Amino acid sequence: MSRYSKVRRETKETIVEVEISLDGNGNVKVDTPVPFLNHLLESMLFYMGADAKVHAEDLRGFDDHHVVEDVAITLGQAVKDALGDKKGIARFADRTVPMDEALVQVAVDVSGRGMAFVKWRISRDSVGKLSVENAKHFIQSFAYNSGITVHVRQVSGENSHHILEASFKALGLALRDAFRLEGQGVPSLKGSL
Numbered sequence: 383m384s385r386y387s388k389v390r391r392e393t394k395e396t397i398v399e400v401e402i403s404l405d406g407n408g409n410v411k412v413d414t415p416v417p418f419l420n421h422l423l424e425s426m427l428f429y430m431g432a433d434a435k436v437h438a439e440d441l442r443g444f445d446d447h448h449v450v451e452d453v454a455i456t457l458g459q460a461v462k463d464a465l466g467d468k469k470g471i472a473r474f475a476d477r478t479v480p481m482d483e484a485l486v487q488v489a490v491d492v493s494g495r496g497m498a499f500v501k502w503r504i505s506r507d508s509v510g511k512l513s514v515e516n517a518k519h520f521i522q523s524f525a526y527n528s529g530i531t532v533h534v535r536q537v538s539g540e541n542s543h544h545i546l547e548a549s550f551k552a553l554g555l556a557l558r559d560a561f562r563l564e565g566q567g568v569p570s571l572k573g574s575l
C-alpha cells in the first residue's frame with residue numbers, strides 16, 4: 383500500500399502544489415518565496431521520513447502571510463488524504479528535540495479534530511522573511527486541515543532560529559512516529575478517527 387497524495391490549490395492570492403508520500407526516504411524539495419519557511423518545511427518533511435515536493439507562488443506579494451497559510455492548508459489536506467482510513471497507525475506520539483541551547487517538545491494525536499497549541503517565548507518578530515506569528519499560524523493551519531492535534535512547548539532556548547527549527551524537526555519526528563503502521567484496525571475505541 384502506498385500512502386500518497388497530490389494536491390493543487392489555486393486562489394487569486396497563491397498557487398500551491400504539494401506531492402507527498404508518507405512512506406518515503408526524506409527526499410524533499412520545498413520551493414516557496416519565503417526562504418526560512420523552505421528551511422523549516424524541508425526539516426519537518428525530512429524528519430517525517432516523507433518524500434515530498436512543495437511548490438508555492440505568491441500572486442500578490444504583500445507579505446509572508448498568504449504563502450505561509452496556503453502552503454499549510456495544502457500540506458494539511460495532502461497529509462489527511464494520504465493517511466486515508468488511518469488503519470493501523472500508532473496515532474499518538476511525542477518528541478523532544480534540542481538544537482544547541484533550545485529544547486522543544488511536540489506531542490501529536492491523529493485525532494480527526496485538528497487544533498494546535500503553540501507556546502514559544504521568541505524575542506524576535508521575524509526570522510528572515512518569515513514572521514514568528516505566521517510560523518505559529520502555519521502549525522495551526524496545518525493541524526486544522528490535516529485533522530491532527532498538535533502541542534508545541536518550548537522548554538528552553540534563546541536563539542529564534544534554533545527554537546523554530548527545533549520545533550519543526552520535533553513536529554516531523556512526532557508525525558513520523560504517529561503515522562507508523564503498527565496494528566490492524568483504526569486505533570480508536572469509537573472505531574473511527
Ligand SMILES: [Mn+2]
Binds near residue numbers: 421543547
Ligand atoms: Mn537552520
